[in-house]
Amino acid sequence: GLSYDFKEAERKIFTYERGSALNGDGGMFSTIQDYQRFVRWMLSLEDNRIVPKDLKQSFCQTDHLARQGLAMPEDFLGFASGFGLGTYVTPQGLCGWSGLANTHFVCDQRTGRYAIAM
Secondary structure (H helix, E strand, C coil), X not given: CCCCCXXXXXXXXXXXXXXXXXXXXXXXXXXXXXXXXXXXXXXXXXXXXXXXXXXXXXXXXXXXCHHHCCCCCHHHHCCCCEECCCCEECCXXXXXXXXXXXXXXXXXXXCCCEEEEC
């Protein structure tokens, strides 16, 4: 039969791996249902007790690069986009994120539709 010699990676990328540096993932694990709740929360731009409406808009509607006269290279994502606070944003009203563990979401602010890939 076939055999493989697996070697431990030199660079640790998740904080739960022994010897890794601190990362934003914090060793957090979740479900697609939790991700769905988060995206639905991003789409609902009403004020709430935790995050005000204007801060949510900064995450998923405001292109902070354009305000500085900058742009994200089109070949970075394969389409023209700007940068919200942690998400990419497009003039067509899309925002999304591609995570370290190959998780992705995109949502349409105009229609309320979204897609999640894990």
